[in-house]
Amino acid sequence: MKIFHISAECYPIAKVGGLADVVGALPKYQNGLGHSSSVIMPFYDNKFTQSNSFTTVYKDQIDFNGSQISFKILKTTDDVLDFNTFFVDIPELLFKDYVYSTDDTDRFLAFQIATLNWILTLQALPEIIHCHDHHTGLIPFMLQESFRYKTLNTIPVVTTIHNAQYQGWFSYDKLHLIPEFDLNKTGLLDWDNSINPLATAIKCAWRVTTVSPSYMEELKLEANGLQDLLKHESNKCVGILNGIDTAVWNPETDHYIEENYSINTVEIGKLANKLALCKTFDLDATKPLIAFIGRLVYEKGADVFPSALEKALEDKNCSVLVLGSGNAEAEAALLQLKAKNKGYYNTFIGYDEKLSHNIYAGADFLLMPSRVEPCGLNQLYALRYGTIPVVRSIGGLKDTVVDISKKGGFGISHEQVTVEEIYQAIKRSVDLYHKTTIFKSLTKHIMTIDHSWHVSANAYINLYQSLKK
Ligand SMILES: Nc1ncnc2c1ncn2[C@@H]1O[C@H](COP(=O)(O)OP(=O)(O)O[C@H]2O[C@H](CO)[C@@H](O)[C@H](O)[C@H]2O)[C@@H](O)[C@H]1O
Structure with missing residues (x-):
C-alpha cells in the first residue's frame, strides 16, 4: 500500500517532542511489512537541512493571501534516511530555525496547500493519507471540500491526535486562505466560533486515532473543549498504542551513551x-x-x-x-x-x-x-x-x-x-x-518488555485496509 504521512516533525530531521519519534519510526516499520510509506514535512533551516544536499522533484507556486508564493518539493540527494521523505520548501514561510512559533497558522496552512497541490500532480497517487496533529488538520477538510482537490477525495485520510491540548485555532479573518469551497460547509471548520483545525480533522477524517486506548477514552470526557465532538464521532475513533524504534533506542548499540550494555x-x-x-x-x-x-x-x-x-x-x-x-x-x-x-x-x-x-x-x-x-x-x-x-x-x-x-x-x-x-x-x-x-x-x-512498533504498525495497516473500497 502506498502511504503518505504528513507531519510538522520527523526524527532525525526536526524534533520538538514525541510526534517526531512516531513519524520517524512508523513509516520504517510499515515499509518492513512490505508497504511503501513516505513522509511529507516542511523544509526547515536546521542542522539536518544544512548538512545534507537536496534535489528538487517538483516546483510550483501557490496562491496565498493575494501573492504567488514559490515552493519546491525536495528529496535528499543521498540515501540518508530510512524511508522516502519529501520536504516542502517554501522559503518565505517554512525555512526558519524553529518548528513552532507565533506564525504557525500561515506557515502550516501554506505547507498543507503546497502538499496537496503537489499530490494532485502525481501519476501514482497515495492509497492512504495519514495526517498528524492539528498542523495538518485542514487536509481532511480540503480533500473533501475544496473544489481544487476533488479528484483526490476518494483517498482515505486518517488523522492521529498526538496531543489534543493543541488545536491550532485561528480566526475567520484567515478563512480566505483556504482553497475555495462551498461556504455552506464552513461549519465543518468551526468550533466555538473560531476555525479549529483539530476539530475539523476529527469531523472530516475517515478515521481518527489517538496514541493509546486509555487516552481515547479520556478524550471523550476531557479534550480541551472537544470532548463532545469526540463522543459524537466515537464510531470512527480508535486508540492505537505507540511503539518505539528499537534500532534507535537500543542500549546495546546506542552510540550516544557512555557504555553499551545488554x-x-x-x-x-x-x-x-x-x-x-x-x-x-x-x-x-x-x-x-x-x-x-x-x-x-x-x-x-x-x-x-x-x-x-x-x-x-x-x-x-x-x-x-x-x-x-x-x-x-x-x-x-x-x-x-x-x-x-x-x-x-x-x-x-x-x-x-x-x-x-x-x-x-x-x-x-x-x-x-x-x-x-x-x-x-x-x-x-x-x-x-x-x-x-x-x-x-x-x-x-x-x-x-x-x-x-x-x-x-x-x-x-x-x-x-x-x-x-x-x-x-x-x-x-x-x-x-x-x-x-x-x-x-x-x-x-x-x-524484556517488547514495545517495538511491530504490533502497532500492523494495527495501522489493518485500519487503512478497512478503508479501502
Ligand atoms: N529537553 C529535552 N531534551 C532531549 N529530549 C527531550 C527533551 N524533552 C523531551 N525530549 C524527548 O522528546 C520525546 C518526548 O516524547 P513524549 O511522547 O513523552 O512527549 P510529547 O509530549 O512530546 O509527545 C506527544 O506525542 C507523543 C507521540 O505520540 C505521545 O507519546 C505523547 O504522550 C504526547 O504528549 C522523547 O523522545 C524525549 O526523550
Missing part, C-alpha cells in the same frame, strides 16, 4: 553510565538516581513536581537530575533548587538529544507525573534501558506501566498530580532501590 550486562553497564552522568552533573552516585526528561509544561506536571523534588531532596536519600525546557516559572523553580541541594540535584534547561539517551541509560528511575499523557514514549525508552518508570496513572502511562504492588508489576504509579503523591512515589522508589535483589531483577525484567 540484559546480561545491565548491572555494570548502567552503573558505568550512572557514574559518568553523576560525575558530569556533580551528583552522589551512591544514591538512587531519579530523573525527569521532557517539556516543562502543565500537562507534564511541571507546575507541581519541582516542589515534590524539593521535599524529596530534604530527605537526602536520592540524587535527582532534570532535563527539560518550557514554562519560565517551572524552569526558574528547577534552577532555584540547585543552590540548596549541591551534590544531590542538578538540572539542564534546554533540549539535548544525546543527554536524554545518557539519562535513560544512567538513571535508576524516570519520573513522569503527567496530568495528560496521550501515550508517552519516555517510559517506553526507560523500560528498554532498564530504568524503572515512576508515573502518574493516566493515558498511555496507565496502559504501559503496572505498579509493583500488582501481579506482574514492574513500575511505580500514583493517581493524582499533587506534591504529596509525587513525593510518596519518589519515597517508594528509594525503598525499592534498597531492596537490592528485587530492584535488580526488575531492572532486567523490564528490558
Whole structure:
C-alpha cells in the first residue's frame, strides 16, 4: 500500500517532542511489512537541512493571501534516511530555525496547500493519507471540500491526535486562505466560533486515532473543549498504542551513551553510565538516581513536581537530575533548587538529544507525573534501558506501566498530580532501590518488555485496509 504521512516533525530531521519519534519510526516499520510509506514535512533551516544536499522533484507556486508564493518539493540527494521523505520548501514561510512559533497558522496552512497541490500532480497517487496533529488538520477538510482537490477525495485520510491540548485555532479573518469551497460547509471548520483545525480533522477524517486506548477514552470526557465532538464521532475513533524504534533506542548499540550494555550486562553497564552522568552533573552516585526528561509544561506536571523534588531532596536519600525546557516559572523553580541541594540535584534547561539517551541509560528511575499523557514514549525508552518508570496513572502511562504492588508489576504509579503523591512515589522508589535483589531483577525484567512498533504498525495497516473500497 502506498502511504503518505504528513507531519510538522520527523526524527532525525526536526524534533520538538514525541510526534517526531512516531513519524520517524512508523513509516520504517510499515515499509518492513512490505508497504511503501513516505513522509511529507516542511523544509526547515536546521542542522539536518544544512548538512545534507537536496534535489528538487517538483516546483510550483501557490496562491496565498493575494501573492504567488514559490515552493519546491525536495528529496535528499543521498540515501540518508530510512524511508522516502519529501520536504516542502517554501522559503518565505517554512525555512526558519524553529518548528513552532507565533506564525504557525500561515506557515502550516501554506505547507498543507503546497502538499496537496503537489499530490494532485502525481501519476501514482497515495492509497492512504495519514495526517498528524492539528498542523495538518485542514487536509481532511480540503480533500473533501475544496473544489481544487476533488479528484483526490476518494483517498482515505486518517488523522492521529498526538496531543489534543493543541488545536491550532485561528480566526475567520484567515478563512480566505483556504482553497475555495462551498461556504455552506464552513461549519465543518468551526468550533466555538473560531476555525479549529483539530476539530475539523476529527469531523472530516475517515478515521481518527489517538496514541493509546486509555487516552481515547479520556478524550471523550476531557479534550480541551472537544470532548463532545469526540463522543459524537466515537464510531470512527480508535486508540492505537505507540511503539518505539528499537534500532534507535537500543542500549546495546546506542552510540550516544557512555557504555553499551545488554540484559546480561545491565548491572555494570548502567552503573558505568550512572557514574559518568553523576560525575558530569556533580551528583552522589551512591544514591538512587531519579530523573525527569521532557517539556516543562502543565500537562507534564511541571507546575507541581519541582516542589515534590524539593521535599524529596530534604530527605537526602536520592540524587535527582532534570532535563527539560518550557514554562519560565517551572524552569526558574528547577534552577532555584540547585543552590540548596549541591551534590544531590542538578538540572539542564534546554533540549539535548544525546543527554536524554545518557539519562535513560544512567538513571535508576524516570519520573513522569503527567496530568495528560496521550501515550508517552519516555517510559517506553526507560523500560528498554532498564530504568524503572515512576508515573502518574493516566493515558498511555496507565496502559504501559503496572505498579509493583500488582501481579506482574514492574513500575511505580500514583493517581493524582499533587506534591504529596509525587513525593510518596519518589519515597517508594528509594525503598525499592534498597531492596537490592528485587530492584535488580526488575531492572532486567523490564528490558524484556517488547514495545517495538511491530504490533502497532500492523494495527495501522489493518485500519487503512478497512478503508479501502
Ligand atoms: N529537553 C529535552 N531534551 C532531549 N529530549 C527531550 C527533551 N524533552 C523531551 N525530549 C524527548 O522528546 C520525546 C518526548 O516524547 P513524549 O511522547 O513523552 O512527549 P510529547 O509530549 O512530546 O509527545 C506527544 O506525542 C507523543 C507521540 O505520540 C505521545 O507519546 C505523547 O504522550 C504526547 O504528549 C522523547 O523522545 C524525549 O526523550
